[in-house]
Amino acid sequence: MKKRFQKFVPRTEIYENFIDKLNITTSVIEKHVSESFGFAVAEDIYAPENIPGFDKATIDGYAVKAADTFGASDGNPALLKIVGEVFMGKEYDGKPINPGECVKIPTGGMLPEGADACVMIENTSQIGKRVEIYKSVAPGENIIKKDEDVKKDSIVLKKGERINIGHIHNLMSLGITKVKVYQKPTICIIPTGDEVVEPEKDRKLTQIRDGNSYALMAWLKSYGYNVKRHPLVKDNPDEFKKGVEWGLENGDIVIISGGSSLGARDYALSTIEHFGEVLYNGVQVKPGKPVIFGKTENKVILGLPGNPTSFVVSSYLFLFPIIRKVAGNIDYLPKPDSIVRISTNVPAAQGRERFVFVRLEYTEKGFIAHPILGESGLASPFRMADGVVRIPLGKEGLYKDEECEFYRF
Numbered sequence: 546m547k548k549r550f551q552k553f554v555p556r557t558e559i560y561e562n563f564i565d566k567l568n569i570t571t572s573v574i575e576k577h578v579s580e581s582f583g584f585a586v587a588e589d590i591y592a593p594e595n596i597p598g599f600d601k602a603t604i605d606g607y608a609v610k611a612a613d614t615f616g617a618s619d620g621n622p623a624l625l626k627i628v629g630e631v632f633m634g635k636e637y638d639g640k641p642i643n644p645g646e647c648v649k650i651p652t653g654g655m656l657p658e659g660a661d662a663c664v665m666i667e668n669t670s671q672i673g674k675r676v677e678i679y680k681s682v683a684p685g686e687n688i689i690k691k692d693e694d695v696k697k698d699s700i701v702l703k704k705g706e707r708i709n710i711g712h713i714h715n716l717m718s719l720g721i722t723k724v725k726v727y728q729k730p731t732i733c734i735i736p737t738g739d740e741v742v743e744p745e746k747d748r749k750l751t752q753i754r755d756g757n758s759y760a761l762m763a764w765l766k767s768y769g770y771n772v773k774r775h776p777l778v779k780d781n782p783d784e785f786k787k788g789v790e791w792g793l794e795n796g797d798i799v800i801i802s803g804g805s806s807l808g809a810r811d812y813a814l815s816t817i818e819h820f821g822e823v824l825y826n827g828v829q830v831k832p833g834k835p836v837i838f839g840k841t842e843n844k845v846i847l848g849l850p851g852n853p854t855s856f857v858v859s860s861y862l863f864l865f866p867i868i869r870k871v872a873g874n875i876d877y878l879p880k881p882d883s884i885v886r887i888s889t890n891v892p893a894a895q896g897r898e899r900f901v902f903v904r905l906e907y908t909e910k911g912f913i914a915h916p917i918l919g920e921s922g923l924a925s926p927f928r929m930a931d932g933v934v935r936i937p938l939g940k941e942g943l944y945k946d947e948e949c950e951f952y953r954f
């Protein structure tokens with residue numbers, strides 16, 4: 546990562562040469578499993594036992610030998626002898642069942658020895674100590690095998706996997722109540738611009754209120770990340786430096802909002818160079834061209850464009866993957882959520898991969914994406930959108946009804 550690039554590069558280059566190679570991760574902490582949703586696990590976890598651990602009935606009825614029911618029907622029922630009953634949470638205390646015998650069993654009960662299937666109570670009729678079976682069952686039918694949910698010694702969580710509710714359920718069922726995870730990163734946001742004012746303040750005609758930092762804070766918090774916001778920074782190098790210094794002391798990832806372009810008062814580049822190394826300065830993406838990628842020994846500093854649409858798209862494409870990487874996730878790059886059809890022709894951006902905000906409509910033919918076009922200086926396109934579709938680099942555009950990748954925001 547020594548070489549510094551000043552040219553605009555494709556998004557994939559940032560992924561391969563900046564994000565994939567980032568060797569910064571947050572510290573490892575122990576969490577109660579019930580508090581671990583969304584964290585990346587910091588160790589491989591193997592199952593110490595089978596789940597459920599016993600062959601289990603999935604219906605209320607009778608535990609049988611399947612072969613005894615073969616050919617059974619309403620007109621020709623199988624007749625079995627009831628030799629006992631299984632109670633919930635208890636092992637069957639009778640003898641293994643023999644051909645011609647069956648045992649009453651509740652949903653969730655442990656299958657008695659000798660039985661290999663269960664028959665639903667609705668398909669039977671009890672006559673004293675016998676039962677008529679009107680429907681045959683195959684071996685294994687209406688049963689969960691003892692290792693069917695989780696097999697002893699199998700891997701339940703791979704280091705770097707994001708913990709989901711299924712993992713939490715499995716871990717708790719296995720009696721594993723604590724888990725080592727990577728701490729969620731802290732992101733420090735520094736909103737900049739002489740023209741930018743606090744939202745609760747009155748503004749002059751030429752001023753704008755800070756939407757960027759508050760929108761990003763809310764978005765990051767929705768994923769449980771820690772966020773800190775610096776007060777507004779004016780367009781001067783000292784204020785930029787103070788802001789970034791604060792960010793480096795207080796967070797893992799520092800974001801400068803605005804001032805990343807080429808204007809005389811755009812100080813993001815020189816400030817990042819002051820504190821660390823700038824690896825890339827500009828990407829072939831629209832919106833979101835002037836993104837600056839920098840790092841110090843153990844922190845990331847990003848300069849994001851001030852234009853609202855560019856700010857949001859570059860956050861989605863670059864900031865979020867960086868956060869996921871730093872948070873220990875093995876799966877950190879964005880992936881399309883689905884393939885949709887575009888409702889109208891949309892031109893590409895010359896020499897840039899283009900992302901277009903769309904609203905999705907569900908029709909009989911599947912999802913149709915309606916573009917919400919507008920300049921990168923607007924915020925309403927993403928207010929009205931479900932996400933973006935992608936026009937790959939080098940493609941001249943999307944034609945009406947053409948399939949394209951959709952990314953949900």
Ligand SMILES: Nc1nc2c(c(=O)[nH]1)N[C@H]1C(S)=C(S)[C@@H](COP(=O)(O)OP(=O)(O)OC[C@H]3O[C@@H](n4cnc5c(N)ncnc54)[C@H](O)[C@@H]3O)O[C@H]1N2
Nearest residue numbers: 736738755756757758803804805806811834850851852855
């Ligand atoms: N000569 C060139 N000019 C520009 C180029 C270029 O290549 N050559 N690139 C354009 C592109 S593309 C973008 S994107 C913008 C990015 O500019 P900056 O990152 O330097 O951002 P600012 O100039 O600070 O602001 C742009 C725009 O966004 C508004 N803004 C800033 N902060 C906020 C905030 N917190 N909340 C809401 N809106 C904000 C700001 O008022 C400006 O209107 O550069 C083009 N120029």
Ligand code: MOO
Nearest residue numbers: 832833834855921
């Ligand atoms: O690339 Mo700028 O990010 O178009 O607005």
